[in-house]
Amino acid sequence: MNILHPNPDRLVTDMLDGFVRSHPGLARLPGTQVIVRSQLDQKVGLVSGGGSGHEPAHAGYVGYGMLDAAVAGQIFTSPTPNEVLNAIRAVDRGLGVLLIIKNYTGDVMNFEMAAELAQDEGIAVEKVIVADDVAVENSTFTIGRRGVAGTVFVHKIAGASAQRGDSLQEVKRIADKVAARxxxxxxxxxxxxxxxxxxxxxxxxxxxxxxxxxxxxxxxxxxxxxxxxxxxxxxxxxxxxxxxxxxxxxxxxxxxxxxxxxxxxxxxxxxxxxxxxxxxxxxxxxxxxxxxxxxxxxxxxxxxxxxxxxxxxxxxxxxxxxxxxxx
Amino acid sequence: MNILHPNPDRLVTDMLDGFVRSHPGLARLPGTQVIVRSQLDQKVGLVSGGGSGHEPAHAGYVGYGMLDAAVAGQIFTSPTPNEVLNAIRAVDRGLGVLLIIKNYTGDVMNFEMAAELAQDEGIAVEKVIVADDVAVENSTFTIGRRGVAGTVFVHKIAGASAQRGDSLQEVKRIADKVAARxxxxxxxxxxxxxxxxxxxxxxxxxxxxxxxxxxxxxxxxxxxxxxxxxxxxxxxxxxxxxxxxxxxxxxxxxxxxxxxxxxxxxxxxxxxxxxxxxxxxxxxxxxxxxxxxxxxxxxxxxxxxxxxxxxxxxxxxxxxxxxxxxx
Amino acid sequence: MNVEQVKAWLHGYQQRLSEVHELLDELDNRIGDGDHGTNMLRGFQVACAQMTEAATPSEAVHKLAMGLLSTVGGASGPLYATAFLRMSQTWREMEEVSLKDLSDGLNAALAGIQQRGSANVGDKTMVDVWAPSVECMLSDPTEHGLLEASRVARQAALNTRQLVARRGRASYLGDRSVGTCDPGSVSSAILFECLAITLVEGMEAGPWTAQVL
Amino acid sequence: MNVEQVKAWLHGYQQRLSEVHELLDELDNRIGDGDHGTNMLRGFQVACAQMTEAATPSEAVHKLAMGLLSTVGGASGPLYATAFLRMSQTWREMEEVSLKDLSDGLNAALAGIQQRGSANVGDKTMVDVWAPSVECMLSDPTEHGLLEASRVARQAALNTRQLVARRGRASYLGDRSVGTCDPGSVSSAILFECLAITLVEGMEAGPWTAQVL
Ligand SMILES: Nc1ncnc2c1ncn2[C@@H]1O[C@H](COP(=O)(O)OP(=O)(O)O)[C@@H](O)[C@H]1O
Ligand SMILES: Nc1ncnc2c1ncn2[C@@H]1O[C@H](COP(=O)(O)OP(=O)(O)O)[C@@H](O)[C@H]1O
Ligand SMILES: [Mg+2]
Ligand SMILES: [Mg+2]
Ligand SMILES: [Mg+2]
Ligand SMILES: [Mg+2]
CATH class of the missing domain: 3.30.1180.20 (Dihydroxyacetone kinase; domain 2)
Known part of the structure; x- marks a missing residue:
């Protein structure tokens, strides 16, 4: 038996507002489904996200030493490029932004479109694609493995790298290393x-x-x-x-x-x-x-x-x- | 559909071992279902507990600034007086021990029997009974309200009081105050x-x-x-x-x-x-x-x-x- | 009743619990948390094994009580443990207990249960069984009185069905606790029944089934 | 096709989505995550409303694409958005698009979809519908070709049932993806059908039901 939502369209935004008020370090970018740190540091920005329904992912990983922004789509639906772009713009401090993407067709395509739009605006954007689910056979004929819970380790370790002031290339190198292991x-x-x-x-x-x-x-x-x-x-x-x-x-x-x-x-x-x-x-x-x-x-x-x-x-x-x- | 436990008798101890190995600050008292801080401070001891099945309660509240020990009974069954006594003995540093008890007949009786046994051994023991569940009518003809999630606030605030070095009487006063509010x-x-x-x-x-x-x-x-x-x-x-x-x-x-x-x-x-x-x-x-x-x-x-x-x-x-x- | 008979009583009870524990869980499930049978069986299995060495009735129930104290938990643990501790105190120094001593021991047990749990008759707890049965034995400490006590215990357990619980976990249900027999009352009635079976030739176990309760 | 016909096509499609979105969700539920209908309906409701001001076919599909880009999400969002963006580029400066222009636009859309998603024919994606239908229109850019494209689209969507998915979410199921039609193929086939309904007198909507699919 599920909860009866008086307004299913507002499910995700209501949830995000409940989160943000419960965690003083978080804020919602007005008019979006993007959760950002309420205070950003001068460092490489880290953005992740995906459909909702995976809580505490991804908003729960926003904070000092992990992500700077999490983009929430509808339940189990990748966020749109516009939303991801909002997040990239919000966290870029001139040092570039790393996108941490789980390997789903939808996530990859929406985040990539956002990266292209951001690059058009002159923001340096790199990405790491996490594909940790060994249940799926890895073959060149398929889209490869899915990104699942292992992504949280990428958030953590790339987050620590960015937090200590590593460059975008270095944060990406480390994120790729975690994703590979x-x-x-x-x-x-x-x-x-x-x-x-x-x-x-x-x-x-x-x-x-x-x-x-x-x-x-x-x-x-x-x-x-x-x-x-x-x-x-x-x-x-x-x-x-x-x-x-x-x-x-x-x-x-x-x-x-x-x-x-x-x-x-x-x-x-x-x-x-x-x-x-x-x-x-x-x-x-x-x-x-x-x-x-x-x-x-x-x-x-x-x-x-x-x-x-x-x-x-x-x-x-x-x-x-x-x-x-x-x- | 539930998990099939190969050995239901070991469910609680296996769970506690899984917890302890995931949280370096915790230890299990050998041969018991008692979780204690792996390093105890010189302060009033705080013990809580109850049946299992309420996780993260109660082991999750053991640590600096909250409980010193949590006693786990079988699933939904109050722990025995012996087990509570083990916990009291383990955490007493000569400054006395406060028991935080949820208002259930079983919990109250088992913890009280343990308190009597500990007092016989010369340990100063006080108790606070939490009865925060307003769904139940409060009347002198009944056993009063149940202790539910509000107990966690008692753990936290009494824990902070004990951690800063308050006396047993003072920790009890504060715990009672939280329980009343x-x-x-x-x-x-x-x-x-x-x-x-x-x-x-x-x-x-x-x-x-x-x-x-x-x-x-x-x-x-x-x-x-x-x-x-x-x-x-x-x-x-x-x-x-x-x-x-x-x-x-x-x-x-x-x-x-x-x-x-x-x-x-x-x-x-x-x-x-x-x-x-x-x-x-x-x-x-x-x-x-x-x-x-x-x-x-x-x-x-x-x-x-x-x-x-x-x-x-x-x-x-x-x-x-x-x-x-x-x- | 000598020590062997005490052991026979309690081993018989343990045996009976292994037959009815699911029924007790089921009753507890309706108005409590579904563990009364599991609690009792776990406790008596361990505790009965600890009686082996006991040389007197007092020692036997003392060892049993200590075993219960370290294994049952729940509300029923301290209550049954207290009951057997009081019997042990009453029978101290006795090689054998008469039916009069037995009645006194059970009476002391009842007092202990009430002291620990502060329940009165009518609160839909095991006290509803113990009180009239002990009454019976005290007024007629004979085999006949014991049979009567067992019969009364059974009836009292069945009568808890229409009561509103005022102590224990079932009390949170308020009026919704009506319609199910109290599990602790049933386990207590079976304890009295096992006592009668041990001491009175020809006495047999009654049917304890979901249909009856 | 003038701008009003483009709008009629897409409004007709939106209307159709409101009838079949649960069916699309159901198909996606079997081999994906159950949201394809919801995604498409949400997107087209918002995006169609944004076309109102558009003065040319190119402008209409551009506004539609931008609307989809900000509302759909999921795999289908960027794919359909890319498709309409490519049509918009193909039709730039045109007041009206001929059936030849329409075919070119759809062909560019197909190229965009394949560029974005790198799926080939046989991978059990919307490409399985777009590829043969576009082929049809290119080789016969007439009303007849359009009717044929719509028929081919329908058949191609039904044919995805026996395919093993190699792209998109359904691919994780491997062989278990066989036996259900690909939801994005169905939504694409309906898009072609709506196009034929808009442009060809007498053309009617086919039955899209769980029984057929
Ligand atoms: N205050 C009390 N006094 C006497 N008996 C009680 C009291 N509270 C509970 N009981 C008895 O205990 C039984 C429940 O025992 P059990 O299910 O083992 O423990 P818990 O309720 O902790 O799960 C009840 O059926 C009732 O007969
Ligand atoms: N790489 C791809 N190329 C073309 N179409 C694809 C690709 N991946 C998925 N699709 C299409 O997208 C549809 C699923 O869309 P939808 O359910 O809205 O997104 P999601 O899979 O993210 O939940 C599939 O049925 C398939 O037709
Ligand atoms: Mg989806
Ligand atoms: Mg219980
Ligand atoms: Mg119970
Ligand atoms: Mg889907």
């Missing part, structure tokens, strides 16, 4: 209910799970029968480990991300099993994030992300940030 | 699914909501039909305002708390409407918390808490804390 996979125990239609995003018979889901309520790349949690977690970790060629002595950051309706208690159990599996492999866990970072409305399920660290990424990951959703 | 009410759009039985905690026909719910999957004090969100929010705010005799110039802290399965996007919309209603009343919102603070597994719904501030409470509320779930 981050790997995710998720599964769903239930669809989400779309607030616009009130309907489930797919039908799932009892006792089955969707494996390899995205973050827009899509079904997964395949369906499996529900297995004990340890088996499901091992399956995800093993796929991520294989795709990222995890080695015994590697050091990683781990994220156990809830899709929206899985109790934190169960995410804690997932974290326990995931770490046990990584222990078995012999990998060292430098940092582990547990909670909801990139959701799919009220979908039940979770994703597991592994970021392969090196000393540069480690120190940037550990830097301070005041973005409300990083913890 | 905090008012909450919630509603559910769906029951939760109990991990032990896999069954819903109640049946709710489509189009109806449970109004005045607790945090253990119980049905509410009455059932209503689903109304547009603005009406539901106004109903909760108005009840809380009436019960707390909110005045035009009052300053408050607000909390919009998700019950577990309501998307943060929708909580943001709730926050927007709640603040609009408080604006109408003429109340000043000093701080607003938005997210999941005291959940009921994967119940869909939310609660609204209002804390009436004064200058003492305001400055303690604004103090720093490193507890992972406070933001």
């Amino acid at each position: 981050v790997f995710s996979m998720g599964l769903a125990l239930s669809p989400c209910i779309l607030p616009t239609t009130g309907k489930p995003s797919f039908d799932l018979p009892a006792g089955e799970v969707e494996i390899g889901i995205g973050i827009h309520g899509e079904p997964g790349v395949r369906r499996g029968s529900i297995a004990p949690l340890t088996e499901l977690v091992d399956m995800l970790i093993d796929r991520v480990a294989a795709e990222s060629s995890l080695q015994k002595s590697d050091e990683v950051a781990l994220m156990i991300n809830g899709m929206g309706a899985t109790p934190l208690a169960e995410l804690g159990v997932c974290a326990h099993h995931a770490m046990a599996r990584l222990d078995q492999i012999g990998v060292k866990i430098h940092k582990s994030l547990l909670g909801e970072y990139m959701t799919s409305l009220n979908m039940a399920g979770f994703s597991i992300t592994v970021l392969k660290l090196d000393s540069e990424l480690k120190s940037l990951l550990d830097e301070t940030t005041h973005a409300p959703a990083w913890r | 905090v008012f909450s009410m919630g509603l559910a759009l769906s029951p939760c699914i109990l991990p032990t039985t896999g069954k819903p905690s109640f049946d709710l026909p489509a189009g109806e909501v449970e109004i005045g719910i607790g945090i253990h999957g119980e049905p509410g004090v009455r059932r209503g039909s689903i109304a547009p969100l603005t009406e539901l929010v106004d109903m909760l705010i108005d009840r809380v305002a009436a019960e707390s005799s909110l005045q035009k110039s009052d300053e408050v802290a607000l909390m919009i708390n998700g019950m577990g399965a309501t998307p943060l996007a929708e909580l943001g919309v709730c926050a927007h409407h709640a603040m609009a209603r408080l604006d109408q009343i003429g109340v000043k919102i000093h701080k607003s918390l938005l997210g999941e603070y005291m959940t009921s597994l994967n119940m869909a719904g939310f609660s609204i808490t209002v804390l009436k501030l004064d200058s003492e409470l305001k400055s303690l509320l604004d103090e720093t804390t490193h507890a992972p779930a406070w933001r």
Whole structure:
């Protein structure tokens, strides 16, 4: 059962206003769906965004040490080029702007059109495309992998790089490095209910799970029968480990991300099993994030992300940030 | 659809281990379900807890400036006196311990038995009982109101008081003051699914909501039909305002708390409407918390808490804390 | 009643709990949080195992109480633990307890339950079962009185159905708590029934099913 | 085609979207994220209103494109916006566009769509509809060719059902994307159909229903 919105057209703007009033460091650019830091520093600007429905992404990652602006589209719909352009203009301090884009056709096309428009205005714009979802086969015949929860690590580490005053090229280099080393996979125990239609995003018979889901309520790349949690977690970790060629002595950051309706208690159990599996492999866990970072409305399920660290990424990951959703 | 736990008996301990490894400042007392700060300060000890299923409560509130220990019972079951006693012993630094108890028969009796046992051992123990749920009529014939999400404000403010070095009596005075000034009410759009039985905690026909719910999957004090969100929010705010005799110039802290399965996007919309209603009343919102603070597994719904501030409470509320779930 | 009979009573009860715990959860689900059967079964499984070494009735129920205290939690944990602690105190130094001693022990247990939980008769709690059953035993501390107490306990548990809860979790439901038997009353009635089964030849377990309750 | 006919075409399309947007959402729900109809309707409602002042065909589609650019979002937003921008460029300075000009404009639009989205025929995207329909119009820029283009568009949209998606959101489903018509192909086919209805007397809207698709 979903909430009944008196005015569905205002769902996103009402939500953004609720966010902004709850987080003194954030502001909404008047007349837009762009959330910006209420005080900008003299540094390279960082802009991300995408459809809504992934909260706390993306507004929750705006703040000192992470993003300068987040652009919110309608529920599960990429924002328009105009909106992205508004964000770019607002955060550019003359040092250029990096766009952090998740690899979805819509996001890529809308952000790219905005980048072209901004470049026409003389703003230096670079982009990084995050494609961390190893559930999707990577092949040159397709559009490649989706960007999912691993994007949050790009926000964090590129954010720390920009915050310490790195140049646009350097921030881009680091962002690309994170994007190349981050790997995710998720599964769903239930669809989400779309607030616009009130309907489930797919039908799932009892006792089955969707494996390899995205973050827009899509079904997964395949369906499996529900297995004990340890088996499901091992399956995800093993796929991520294989795709990222995890080695015994590697050091990683781990994220156990809830899709929206899985109790934190169960995410804690997932974290326990995931770490046990990584222990078995012999990998060292430098940092582990547990909670909801990139959701799919009220979908039940979770994703597991592994970021392969090196000393540069480690120190940037550990830097301070005041973005409300990083913890 | 719930997760299939390979070993339901270990659900709580696995969850706690997952938490502890994700939060370097926390540790589990070996052989117990007690989470403690990994480094304790020389100050009055603060202990809270209750059944599990309310995550991030209560382990998420352990840290500098909030609790020193959280005791976790089985899902929705008060912890035993033995476990509470373990926590009291672990955090007492000779300056005494304050127990923060939510007003449930089980919690009160188990914590009180533990307090008696600790006092027998010569430990100074005081307690505060939180009963913020205005959905329940307050009468001398009943056990009074339940303790719900407002308890988090008691953790925070009593925590700041203890952290600055206040005496046990002073911390208790402040905790009692918060408890007397905090008012909450919630509603559910769906029951939760109990991990032990896999069954819903109640049946709710489509189009109806449970109004005045607790945090253990119980049905509410009455059932209503689903109304547009603005009406539901106004109903909760108005009840809380009436019960707390909110005045035009009052300053408050607000909390919009998700019950577990309501998307943060929708909580943001709730926050927007709640603040609009408080604006109408003429109340000043000093701080607003938005997210999941005291959940009921994967119940869909939310609660609204209002804390009436004064200058003492305001400055303690604004103090720093490193507890992972406070933001 | 010697120590072996005490153990037989409580092991019998544990056995019964393993049969009815889902029913108790179901009752608790309707007006509480659905865990009463799970709580009781978890507690008695551990606590009964701790009685093995006990040499006297007092020791047996003391060990049981300590076991309950460390495993049950919830509202029922401290209440049942307190009840058995009071029996233990009443029977101190006794090698065997007479039916009169048994009645006194149960009476002390009732007092402990009321002290801990401050519920009165009519509040739709286990007190509604304990009070009339103990009354029965006190006025007729014989096998006949025990059978009667078991019968009264059953009836009292069934009678809680029409009550409005004023203590415990069910009280938050107000009038909506009417229509379901109180789970703690049912678990208490079964405890009295198991006692009668242990001590009175030919006594049999009654049907405790969702249909009846 | 004069400016009023261009407006009639696009208003007709907007009207049609308000009838079929739920169907498009439903198709997108099966292999995407369920918003294609909502996106298109939202965009054309706003964008069509912005055409009012336009004096030439080129100006009309330019204003439409700018409106789409600021309202649709999603994958379809930049693609349809690019398509109309290219028509606008092709028709610059023209008071009226002939059927030949129309074909050239649509051809430029197709090129824009492919440049933006790099999809080829067979990838289960709107390109599967645009490519054969534009082909049709180019080889026969007459009313007959237009009717044929509309028929071909419809058939091409239906034919996407058996394709495996290789671009756009549906591509993540791999083989599971087979069995449902591509929503962007359907919305494109309806655009061609509306064009034929505007320009050819007696042409009627075909049935677009869940049963057919
Ligand atoms: N104050 C009280 N006095 C006596 N019995 C009580 C009291 N409160 C609750 N109970 C009993 O406890 C039972 C519930 O136990 P249980 O479900 O195990 O604990 P919880 O309510 O904490 O989940 C009730 O059915 C009732 O019989
Ligand atoms: N690369 C592409 N090239 C051409 N058309 C595409 C491409 N990607 C997607 N499409 C079209 O866009 C449609 C989906 O649009 P829509 O649902 O509005 O956006 P989104 O997929 O972002 O939710 C698809 O049905 C397909 O026809
Ligand atoms: Mg979309
Ligand atoms: Mg309980
Ligand atoms: Mg219970
Ligand atoms: Mg779509």
